[in-house]
Amino acid sequence: MQRLARIRRSVEELFPERHLYVRTGGEMKGFVLTPRKQMAAASVVAGGALWLGVATAAMLVNVFSASAADREIARTQAKYERWIADRQARLNSAVAQLNSASGSTDELAASIEKRHAALALLLTDMNDTPGAQAALTPAISRALSAPDANPVRRVEMVRVSQEQLLDAADTFAKGRADRLRLAFRMAGLTPNAYVPKGGALGGPLIESKDPRALAAVLDVDEGFAARIQNAARDVSDARALDAAAERLPFARPTANAPQTSRFGVRFDPFTRRPALHSGLDFGGGHMAPVVAAGPGVVAFTGQRSGYGKVVEIDHGRGLKTRYAHLHAIGVQPGQRVAVGQRVGGMGSTGRSTGTHLHYEVWVNGRAQNPDRFLRAGAYVREAS
Template sequence: MQRLARLRRSLEDLFPERHLYVRSGGEMKGFVLSARKQMAAAAVVGGAALWMGVSTAAMLVNVFSASSADREIARTQAKYERWIADRQARLNSAVAQLNASSGSNDELATAIEKRHAALALLLTDMKGSPGAAEALTPAIDRALASSDTNPARRVEMVRVSQEQLLDAADTYAKSRADRLRLAFRLAGLTPAAYMPKGGALGGPLIESRDPRALAAVLDVDEDFAERIQSAATDLSEARALAVAAGKLPLARPTAGAAQTSRFGVRFDPFTRRPAFHSGLDFAGGTMTPIYATGPGVVSFTGVRSGYGNVVEIDHGRGLKTRYAHLHSIGVNVGQSVGVGQRVGGMGSTGRSTGTHLHYEVWLNGRAQNPDRFLKAGAYVLQAG
């Protein structure tokens, strides 16, 4: 009680009663500013200052996160350039050694055949991977373009072409794996958490972690075996990440609808006061199709307070999406849905000022910024 009394006296000393006199038209009016009124005014000013600070901080976080992603992309690109330059230097060295060697054509042909078998395993593993054919076609075309009639030079050209083809395969596999990892980070997810348990990856070329053992199995030199293994490992990781990305809600929930409100603090359209907005809004016409942004199982359909008609989809691994203010619902609880499947029609039910979709992404019970997932989805498409 003594503390409360001291606090009260301190506040009264800080906000003493004040009298305000206003003269207008020859009349004098007096106003009394009590301590309570002054404290209320101070609280309003303090709350406004706090809101401005929070909004500014949120805006700065978005700016810094975007610039961080840009720096990550720039670093990745610079790493690729250094890596390609190193591979080109190795290739030039190999060509120089080949020209200077005095080994017999039979020995060279045998070595080429063994390398060819190793490459065949890698290229068979890459068959069907998105973008692989486009990445490897230029190297294959160069290999077929030689019209030299000298047998020794033709054998040398085949070996050089093998080096170039392996470089192209290695670059493709590493680039695809790195771009998919970056897509996960853009969504705020950890790529390693979506890899197979224990780091188990498929493919016969990466069963042996020791390049020397793989070189012995393939009967090729250790450097060539190491590069084969590196490309196979990156390709296998890219496939695992691509499969995991295919299960995430990365697609757009509606086509052609303009985004009208962002995730974060904004002025509430009803109260005109600062409030946290837990999703993205997309405006459109009544019954504009709404699509599932990823494969999953419908976990809820019906009315939620403030949201109106709602569809919720469980995508596994703690991820859930919510589609609100719907005019109609086109799915049932327990139904499995695929990415791009229609789940309802846009409307204005619940706490809504007009026809639009309110879209949310949740991870382990916490609202996430759906815009990060949309950007990651666009990046996954580029990686493909």
């Protein structure tokens, strides 16, 4: 109570009762300004001042933000202007070289021929890369379908075509390598563990670590040599991954047989209790062909408890596949088999309720989901 009384006295001292007299036409009128009315007026004035301050601050923030955005736009525009100016300067330099004298024209023509030889070396390495021909045909077609009567323009267009073809080759090789790496990961495998450290390509294109040394070997300018080298590395990665994928069990173990049971926990057909099913089942007719899902060496043939007649293939690097419940076996231990080669005929031997193939994939002694390998194989074939 004392605190409230002190607050009330302080307010009365700050806003004492005031009397306002207004004289109009000989008449005198008096107004009483109570402390409450004075506090209300002061509140209105303070609120207006606060609103004015907030509005002013917001306006200043907008002004500074707009200035920062304008500066960023200006920097971006300047960067692109420099890039365009650099490209234009290169084009002007090439045209100036062509127009200067016949000697310089001959030198530029020789330079283009050397670039062409380096590019041909790269494209030769890509000949056996699946999908390369389809990917590069549009770039080659564009280069051949742009004739020009002006010899200066013709030479310059050859240079531009070389640049476009090199870009197309690099983009294709990098894209294929990335797609193959993703296929390995889909199968639960680490790509680097299945690719030789030395890569798939040899020769000066990727052995020269210094672009200047490669430029000297190919007799081209250093910038073009560096781009050739980067593209060659991407081609090398793609070819190495292609070769590794061809050694893996990415194919189906049957031609057109439907999948009838998946990998994982299911109800056992004999005990009617949940149990781990360590492979995939494919239904089919009696003696339907069962083929190797990948190249390898036959590691075992014969009877295994519960599996009946079995063929097991070792694909190297800890990878094995098992083909069970066979009626007949068509290979022998130690025999080397190719992908798609017939290894037996479908049956119902062992712990089986009907004719089918039970297919397993093992990595370092552990059963894996074979469906991951089948999906990875389909993904690789889509890129071919």
